[in-house]
Amino acid sequence: MKLPAIVVDDIDTEAGRAAGAIELRLALLTDGVAGIAFRCPCGCGSEGYLPIQLNGMDRRGPEWEWDGNPETPTLSPSVFNTGMPCKWHGWLLAGEWVSA
Numbered sequence: 001m002k003l004p005a006i007v008v009d010d011i012d013t014e015a016g017r018a019a020g021a022i023e024l025r026l027a028l029l030t031d032g033v034a035g036i037a038f039r040c041p042c043g044c045g046s047e048g049y050l051p052i053q054l055n056g057m058d059r060r061g062p063e064w065e066w067d068g069n070p071e072t073p074t075l076s077p078s079v080f081n082t083g084m085p086c087k088w089h090g091w092l093l094a095g096e097w098v099s100a
């Protein structure tokens, strides 16, 4: 399965309720992207958050590497929604969710 990751301003809006919608969240201090909030690509409606690796910060949790592209982002490693009932697993590759 492939699903476009539609970039929205706010995941909690009508547009943000679409499966696979993503919102880039900014870090207040650095003015950079701190993480990516997303609506589960499987369509279950669950919301998740993926912290982005920031240089020099130890956040003591899982973090993802972002390629810096705000329109068609790629993250690594894969996204595994272990905290959601659906347990969706896959990748965000060049602005597309790809199921494992």
Ligand SMILES: [Zn+2]
Pocket (backbone or CB within 6 Å): 040, 041, 042, 043, 044, 045, 046, 081, 084, 086, 087, 088
């Ligand atoms: Zn799901």
